[in-house]
Amino acid sequence: MTATEQTNEPGWRERHASTIRMARLYARTFRNNGSAMLGLGIITVFLLAVLLGPWIVPYPEDATGAINLANKLQPPSASHWFGTDEVGSDVFTRVVIGARVSLQIGLIVTGIAMFIGVPLGIIAGFVGGWVEEAIMRVTDVFLSVPGLILAIAIAGVLGPGIFNAMLALSLVWWPGYVRLIQAKTLSLKSAIYVDAARSIGAGRLRIVFVHILPNCLSPIIVKGSMDMGMAILGAASLGFLGLGAQPPYPEWGAMISVGRNYLPDWWWYSFFPGMAIFLTVLGFNLLGDGLRDILDPKGRE
Amino acid sequence: MEKPLLEIRDYRLNFNTFDGVYHALDGVNLSVVAGQSLGIVGETGCGKSVTVRNVLGLLPSPPADVISGEILYRGKDLLRVDQKEMQRIRGSEIAMIFQDPMTYLNPVFSIGTQMVDAIMAQQKSLPREQRKNKREARQHAIAMLEKVHLPNPEKQIDRYPHELSGGMRQRVLIAMALSGAPKLLIADEPTTALDVTIQAQILDLIAELVEDMGLSVILITHDLGVVAKICDRVAVMYAGQVVEYGSVDDVFTRPRHPYTEGLLRSIPHPGRPPESLSGIPGFLPNLLSPPKGCRFFERCPKALEKCRETPPRISRPEKGAEALCHLYSEERGDA
Amino acid sequence: MLSMFLKRSVLMLGMLLGLLVITFLISHVTPGDPAALAAGPDATTEMIEQIRTERGFDKPVIQQFFLYAFGILQGDFGTSIHTTHEVFDDIVAFFPATFELVVFSILIAILLGIPLGVISAVTQNSWIDNVIRIVCSSGVGLPMFWLGLMLQLYFGLQLGWFPLGGRLDLMTDPPMTITGLYLIDALLTLNFPVFLEALHHIILPAVALCFPALASIIRVNRAEMLETLTQDYIVNARAQGISVLRIIGLYALKNSILPTLALIGLRFGWMLGGTVLVESVFDWPGIGLYTVQAATASDFEPVMAATLVLGAWFMFANFLIDLLYGWMDPRVLKKG
Numbered sequence: 001m002t003a004t005e006q007t008n009e010p011g012w013r014e015r016h017a018s019t020i021r022m023a024r025l026y027a028r029t030f031r032n033n034g035s036a037m038l039g040l041g042i043i044t045v046f047l048l049a050v051l052l053g054p055w056i057v058p059y060p061e062d063a064t065g066a067i068n069l070a071n072k073l074q075p076p077s078a079s080h081w082f083g084t085d086e087v088g089s090d091v092f093t094r095v096v097i098g099a100r101v102s103l104q105i106g107l108i109v110t111g112i113a114m115f116i117g118v119p120l121g122i123i124a125g126f127v128g129g130w131v132e133e134a135i136m137r138v139t140d141v142f143l144s145v146p147g148l149i150l151a152i153a154i155a156g157v158l159g160p161g162i163f164n165a166m167l168a169l170s171l172v173w174w175p176g177y178v179r180l181i182q183a184k185t186l187s188l189k190s191a192i193y194v195d196a197a198r199s200i201g202a203g204r205l206r207i208v209f210v211h212i213l214p215n216c217l218s219p220i221i222v223k224g225s226m227d228m229g230m231a232i233l234g235a236a237s238l239g240f241l242g243l244g245a246q247p248p249y250p251e252w253g254a255m256i257s258v259g260r261n262y263l264p265d266w267w268w269y270s271f272f273p274g275m276a277i278f279l280t281v282l283g284f285n286l287l288g289d290g291l292r293d294i295l296d297p298k299g300r301e
Numbered sequence: 302m303e304k305p306l307l308e309i310r311d312y313r314l315n316f317n318t319f320d321g322v323y324h325a326l327d328g329v330n331l332s333v334v335a336g337q338s339l340g341i342v343g344e345t346g347c348g349k350s351v352t353v354r355n356v357l358g359l360l361p362s363p364p365a366d367v368i369s370g371e372i373l374y375r376g377k378d379l380l381r382v383d384q385k386e387m388q389r390i391r392g393s394e395i396a397m398i399f400q401d402p403m404t405y406l407n408p409v410f411s412i413g414t415q416m417v418d419a420i421m422a423q424q425k426s427l428p429r430e431q432r433k434n435k436r437e438a439r440q441h442a443i444a445m446l447e448k449v450h451l452p453n454p455e456k457q458i459d460r461y462p463h464e465l466s467g468g469m470r471q472r473v474l475i476a477m478a479l480s481g482a483p484k485l486l487i488a489d490e491p492t493t494a495l496d497v498t499i500q501a502q503i504l505d506l507i508a509e510l511v512e513d514m515g516l517s518v519i520l521i522t523h524d525l526g527v528v529a530k531i532c533d534r535v536a537v538m539y540a541g542q543v544v545e546y547g548s549v550d551d552v553f554t555r556p557r558h559p560y561t562e563g564l565l566r567s568i569p570h571p572g573r574p575p576e577s578l579s580g581i582p583g584f585l586p587n588l589l590s591p592p593k594g595c596r597f598f599e600r601c602p603k604a605l606e607k608c609r610e611t612p613p614r615i616s617r618p619e620k621g622a623e624a625l626c627h628l629y630s631e632e633r634g635d636a
Numbered sequence: 637m638l639s640m641f642l643k644r645s646v647l648m649l650g651m652l653l654g655l656l657v658i659t660f661l662i663s664h665v666t667p668g669d670p671a672a673l674a675a676g677p678d679a680t681t682e683m684i685e686q687i688r689t690e691r692g693f694d695k696p697v698i699q700q701f702f703l704y705a706f707g708i709l710q711g712d713f714g715t716s717i718h719t720t721h722e723v724f725d726d727i728v729a730f731f732p733a734t735f736e737l738v739v740f741s742i743l744i745a746i747l748l749g750i751p752l753g754v755i756s757a758v759t760q761n762s763w764i765d766n767v768i769r770i771v772c773s774s775g776v777g778l779p780m781f782w783l784g785l786m787l788q789l790y791f792g793l794q795l796g797w798f799p800l801g802g803r804l805d806l807m808t809d810p811p812m813t814i815t816g817l818y819l820i821d822a823l824l825t826l827n828f829p830v831f832l833e834a835l836h837h838i839i840l841p842a843v844a845l846c847f848p849a850l851a852s853i854i855r856v857n858r859a860e861m862l863e864t865l866t867q868d869y870i871v872n873a874r875a876q877g878i879s880v881l882r883i884i885g886l887y888a889l890k891n892s893i894l895p896t897l898a899l900i901g902l903r904f905g906w907m908l909g910g911t912v913l914v915e916s917v918f919d920w921p922g923i924g925l926y927t928v929q930a931a932t933a934s935d936f937e938p939v940m941a942a943t944l945v946l947g948a949w950f951m952f953a954n955f956l957i958d959l960l961y962g963w964m965d966p967r968v969l970k971k972g
Contacts, residue, residue: 035773141654144954145947148909149927153659153943156931157666157673233779237913240781242932253779260785260917264793274782281777289773357875384880392877399875404868409890409965418886419876461966477876 029294036290042283049099056096062089063097063250073266083268085259087248091269094250095276101251102232102280105166109231110224112170117177118220122208124178125185135178142175148237155243162235162251165244169234173227180223184216218295222288229284236277252277305332305373306517307356307395307485312370314351317363324588325351326541327596329370330615333485333534338511338518340528340549342564343538346585349521350400352538353487355380357397358387374485392423396478400490402470406462413458416442416477423481445476449506468499472506479510486511487519492527504531525568529553537561540585540596547622557624559603595627603628640962648955655947660704663940665697676717677934708944714937718930723941726926731945732816733803734911734922740819740838741846741907746900749850750893753857758884760862768854775851780910784844784917791840798840801919804833841918845910849903856899860892867891894965901957908946 013020030036054060058079062068068088076083082091124135142150154168188211197207238244239253247258252273259270309331316323326348333339341349354360356372356379372379374395379387399405407415420438424431433441439458446454449472462470471491478486488507492500508531511518520532528535528549535552537545537560545558556562563581583600586592592599595608608627616629664670671688672679679687688694691714692703707713713723756768792800803818804810811821811830819838822831864870865888873883915924923942930938962968 137650137654141651141658144651144905144951145655145658145943146905146909146950148912149943149946150658152912152927152931153662153939156934156936156939157662157668159934160932229777233777236779237781240779240913241916241928243928253781256779256782256785263785264789267789270782270785274779274786277779277782278774278777281779282774283777285777286773359871359874388877388879390877391875397872397875399868399872401868405872407869407873407887407891408967409894410887411966415873418878418882419873422876422878422882425877463967474872477872481877 026294030290033290033293035286036293039283039286039288039290042279043287046099046103046280046283049096050103053096053100057090057093059090059093060097062093064248073262073269075266076268082272083266085255085269086262086266089248091255091272094255095252095272097250098252098255098273098276099280101162101245101249102235102277105162105169105235105251106228106231106284108166109169109173109235110227112166113173113227114177114220114224116170117174118181118216120174121178121181122185122212122216125182126189126204126208126212132182136182139175139178139182142172143179147172148234151234151238152241152243155238160243160246162239162245162249165235165238168238169231172234173231176223176227177220180219181216184219185212188212188215222292222295225284225288225291229281229288232284233277233281304334306335306375307519308332308373309352309356310371310373312352312372313368314355314360314370315366315368317366318589321589324541324591325365327591329538329541329543331536331543331546333517333519335484335517336515337533338516338520338531340532340535341519341521341538342523342525342528342535344523344585347538348541349538350489353397353489353519353521356487357391357395359397388422389426392419392478392483393426393481394483395485395487396481396483397487397489398471398474398478398491401494402467402474403462403494405474406470408462411459411461412446412465412473413439413442416445416458416473416480419477420480441480442476445480446473448479448510449473449476451476467495468503471495471499471503475503475506475510479514479516482514483516485517485519487521489521490523491520492522492524507531525553525564537564540591541588542596542625544597544625545622546624551622555622557622557629558597558626559601559628560597561624563600563602595625637962640968641959644955644958648951651951652948655944655951656705656708657701659940659944659947660701662943663936664693664700664704673934673936674714676936678717713941713944716930716938717935718933719926719938723938726938727923727941727945730921730923730926733920734915734924736803736817736819737838737841737845737915737920737922738907738911741842742849742900742904744842745846745850745853745903745907749853750857750889750896753854753892753896754861754884754889756854756858757861757865768858772851772855775847778847780844780848781913781917783847784841784914787840787844788917799837801837801841801917803837803921804830808833841914841920844917845907845914848910849900849906852903853896853900857892857896860895861888864888864892890964894961897957897961897964901954904953905950908950911946 030040054063057063059066066087066089068084071080071084071088072086074080074084074088080090080092082095084090085094120135120139124132151165151168151172154171155165158164158168197211235244235251236253236256239251239255240257242257245251245254247254255273256270259266259273262269309329312326312329313324314326316325329348329352331339331341331352341352343349351360351365355365355367356374358379367380370380374390377386379390382390406412410418417435417438420433420441421435424433443454443458446458451457451469451472457465457469457473462473465473475491486507491507492503495503504527507518507520510516511531518531520528522528532549534547535549536543537552537558539560545552545556545561552561553565556565560581563579566579567581581600586596586599593612594610595601595604595613598604598608601608605627611627613625613627615623615625617623663673666673669684671684671691671693674691674693675684675687692700695703711724713727715721716723716726719726752768756765759765787798788800791797799805808830811818811827812825814821814824818834819831822828822834865884870883870888873887874880878887911920911922912924912927914920915922916928919925923945927939927942930936930942
């Protein structure tokens with residue numbers, strides 16, 4: 001305890017007693033949920049790989065495609081846990097560094113999708129009328145095209161590359177948020193406390209920022225967590241097809257795309273990046289499921 | 302005395318809940334004689350519905366946990382019969398209708414489909430040549446709907462539950478329950494969810510069918526007037542126990558248990574000034590940790606000192622109904 | 637029912653128009669030069685200019701859209717650079733393969749997913765339920781293309797049970813074309829060896845394609861089933877003496893299948909997107925493979941055409957599911 005905290009009576013703990021109690025309840029619900037804890041565990045490992053990656057990997061220079069032909073296509077061993085690829089780079093190193101790329105992809109894609117989708121959803125739900133009609137119809141059309149196909153089309157126009165792949169995925173991803181937030185806003189708009197706020201003369205913006213946005217937070221967090229995984233999967237799919245990150249960029253999908261040419265004899269080359277995608281997506285999904293159980297129990301599929 | 306059709310003996314049942322063991326029923330004793338009807342009254346949460354649900358094995362276990370007792374139907378213990386026998390009894394020996402007609406019909410099947418299905422299921426134990434085929438079952442369903450005075454049964458039978466009003470749905474449920482010609486009908490608050498005018502119609506219907514079909518009925522309600530109108534005997538339940546049990550005349554004119562007295566005082570009566578109305582102060586005891594002595598002790602105006610520590614036993618006063626109360630064991634001196 | 641059919645039809649036509657606008661925007665209003673895009677990477681300046689006037693890229697945007705839309709309606713999807721055919725002809729040639737794979741795959745997902753969901757719900761918390769749930773949780777995260785590779789590796793190469801790719805062996809003549817679906821055509825022409833061979837070839841790709849959808853169908857059907865089994869009407873059905881099997885298999889299933897149906901509609905999109913991945917893993921000569929080859933060769937018009945076709949297919953599938961929903965749930969009809 002620091003001195004400033006002691007002089008500050010009643011302490012932080014007392015002033016936030018109810019928040020702490022709620023957090024404790026959430027924590028306990030979450031801890032009792034086995035699969036959510038598994039998800040949290042996987043994501044923790046993933047984040048550790050992101051944070052410590054360059055310092056813990058055995059061959060940092062291999063991340064960007066250093067060439068060491070003497071060591072090419074070595075099976076997994078003590079010095080190369082996941083084996084080596086066709087130019088002799090350490091697959092383990094590249095998979096660990098790939099976590100950074102994936103996190104970046106997940107954050108950017110879901111970030112942009114939220115940035116476009118959430119305001120549109122709130123506007124649609126709150127303003128209503130033809131504005132809502134217009135926004136929702138456009139959203140519906142986007143939602144009724146298979147996402148990956150649309151992303152391929154957009155990536156095809158923009159040309160291959162990790163940046164374009166992220167842009168394409170973001171352009172495909174936002175409608176989901178519009179749908180989610182519009183529905184939530186509609187139900188909140190009719191809620192008692194919004195009526196009360198309106199009756200005491202609160203302005204529209206104030207209602208949006210004080211009453212609606214904070215209440216949309218739970219579903220956004222839950223969907224955001226799941227979408228992190230799905231965006232990583234989407235980017236890996238584009239990478240695999242050759243429309244996303246280009247080798248030797250350490251992106252998991254792109255690694256598999258090269259590695260498949262070396263099947264079946266050099267199976268480790270595509271096996272380990274695939275496991276990485278699988279576990280990461282699984283982790284984010286389980287985490288999202290667990291978060292939904294505590295934050296938004298009624299919002300199941 | 303006539304041999305009872307259904308007899309519940311020393312029935313104890315707990316619910317294992319998150320917060321601990323909930324002592325829902327504590328030594329319930331009841332019986333219904335063929336052709337008679339029994340009313341069970343008491344406030345919400347006193348265990349009325351729980352008592353009868355397991356007659357047809359309808360309480361999911363867990364959480365329900367039968368501690369002791371038996372439910373004898375013609376000498377057979379329904380708590381211990383196998384799945385197959387229970388299925389045979391359901392609908393064709395004992396039938397049940399429920400509180401909320403809105404939720405007890407399956408929304409995605411038509412009335413006819415559901416009734417025919419029930420009729421087909423109820424005749425499984427009959428010899429093959431006596432069974433109805435689908436068309437006959439449908440005719441029978443229409444006849445049953447007619448019997449419960451559903452207008453236009455030939456048309457209504459093909460409609461879906463959401464197209465009918467609450468009162469009509471309850472009629473359908475009654476027709477469905479009685480289509481297997483059961484001997485005993487258990488009606489679990491059949492009118493609570495309905496409009497007042499409809500309530501009367503449904504009760505008249507039940508009374509009429511009881512007469513017509515020679516049914517025995519167990520009617521669960523919190524409306525004492527309904528019991529007075531339809532039933533021969535009445536059991537008053539409080540906090541998982543039957544506190545008073547006897548003929549309707551005895552219980553309503555000479556109530557023994559202070560709880561029954563309280564209940565009767567809380568009925569509005571056109572002849573008496575509204576000031577004479579009174580409720581019973583206090584709340585039901587928490588059955589996660591039931592009181593040591595009498596369960597009504599906290600709210601009882603006539604409580605004695607011994608009521609705090611010693612649970613009362615059933616006593617049978619000379620005149621009137623039997624009661625679970627120390628006051629009468631005192632009188633007769635057989636505590 | 638009829639009014640609902642009409643309503644949904646109008647709605648779907650609107651959506652198709654919207655889809656057309658999207659592909660138009662992507663192909664005509666891109667930051668780069670749409671004419672250069674259409675001409676392909678190796679085109680000379682003259683070729684680009686020729687395409688520009690030929691296809692009206694120099695006209696106002698609105699006019700361009702009408703030209704584009706009428707072109708599409710007449711089946712003019714442009715020309716593929718890498719196959720040198722009309723895109724329309726290519727699509728017609730490749731569509732049956734994709735259709736066969738997707739339909740086969742969704743059938744597996746439904747026919748396995750619904751019973752497994754029911755079994756999982758009925759045996760709640762038993763080891764069977766736990767195994768099913770673990771497999772399902774993992775299923776959603778499995779990258780289809782990687783799963784496909786691993787299936788090839790294990791069942792194709794290691795065990796040698798299944799062929800690695802294609803619709804038939806290289807030396808086999810396809811059955812006479814009636815529907816273009818090898819399984820059906822082989823049956824219709826009573827060509828059983830080819831039927832078995834086609835079946836043999838389709839299993840691995842279909843499994844890879846359906847797995848994520850299968851997992852999510854099981855999950856949702858399990859949850860819905862559990863919810864339905866606690867409903868009052870189930871208690872009533874039991875009180876009527878109806879057998880447990882019938883209650884689960886008929887009464888509860890029909891109620892819980894409705895939300896599952898809605899989910900199947902959604903997941904169908906995963907599968908249509910997934911064909912692109914799975915077809916390129918298994919060398920399945922369908923629209924997906926065609927699209928990928930076109931996209932990586934900067935051959936732009938086939939990609940747009942595939943987007944249109946797969947998008948329209950997805951919309952049509954959901955239209956059918958809407959109708960099915962209305963037919964199964966009488967409450968929907970009333971609301972319209």
